[in-house]
Amino acid sequence: MNSETDVIIVLGTRPEIIKLSPVIQACERREIDYSIIHTGQHYSDSLDSVFFEQLELPTPEHHLGVGSGTHGEQTADMLVGVEQIICEEEPEVVLVQGDTNSVLAGALATSKLDIKLGHVEAGLRSFDREMPEETNRVVTDHVADYLFAPTEKSKESLLEEGISEAQITVTGNTVVDALYRNRELAEQKSTVLDDLGLVEGEFFLMTAHRAENVDDEERFDNLLAGVSNAAKQYGSEVVYPIHPRAESSLGEFDITVPDNIRLVEPQDYLDFLRLESAAKLILTDSGGVQEEACVVGVPCVTMRDSTERPETVTVGANRLSGVDPENIMTSVISMLEANETWENPFGDGSAGQRILDEVVQTGQKVNL
Known part of the structure; x- marks a missing residue:
């Protein structure tokens, strides 16, 4: 894959906007051709637009406007919309982040096509299957090609589930990138x-x-x-x-x-x-x-x-x-x-760059 290759970034909630902003900004810096699919999973378009403005992000090219609904309804609507856009744009990689229904829809749509899937924040586990988010993150990890684990602990969880070490990169968490930039x-x-x-x-x-x-x-x-x-x-x-x-x-x-x-x-x-x-x-x-x-x-x-x-x-x-x-x-x-202080376990604020180093393969991969 080279720096000219299309990347599609799927997001749908405000935490995803924040955590994918360092990846989007890294794409901008490196002049990588990318587009954003916003599923509209969160209900407030006005508040979402403020997030994009404050984080200095471009307006998403695609907005599905899915809104609320049952888990099945939400995921089904997003699955149809995301698949249609992916088929039209034919990217080489789709990136999703976290554990929402937007992530599950993006992962399932991509995994059934001849397109690579990258999961940002892979390997998180609560071990509580009553949480719908746990189902979403486990399924996404097991259909992804690139697994971007924020910590060594999350890497261990992936290895214990039989995922190949060759697919896993410990990057740190993009939340640190965003916080360092915006605090x-x-x-x-x-x-x-x-x-x-x-x-x-x-x-x-x-x-x-x-x-x-x-x-x-x-x-x-x-x-x-x-x-x-x-x-x-x-x-x-x-x-x-x-x-x-x-x-x-x-x-x-x-x-x-x-x-x-x-x-x-x-x-x-x-x-x-x-x-x-x-x-x-x-x-x-x-x-x-x-x-x-x-x-x-x-x-x-x-x-x-x-x-x-x-x-x-x-x-x-x-x-x-x-x-x-x-x-x-x-x-x-x-x-x-x-009254304790502690060391931040989530990396040094370069996770977005490391993620692109891996999927675009330009420059030397950086280790934590």
């Missing part, structure tokens, strides 16, 4: 702390959107109670940029949000990055936020029973609490009282 920009440009009346280091930041948490009334209620109690222990307000799914559940279940949890609108990338960097503690059920907290050096509590980012726990940046209020309290105290 300073967020400090300079974002006014979110002033807008929300927040003082750096004196508030908790929370995200909760996973179906197993917010679609279950008892779990969601317990989660909110646990976070509220832990924040009271430290006299801190909780800022919660609320996901549409979670907001809908609050209304459906008629849940009263505790007074010290402030609901705010979903934030654009630079504002959310500023909130992450300025928080005293982050509570989340998001995989990507676990990584980002680890990289920016803010203690994290993950309100889940498992994580596909075990490196964050190993280095001391993160602790699993589930949604039991007492466990949330214990985990928050543990993270804040430890």
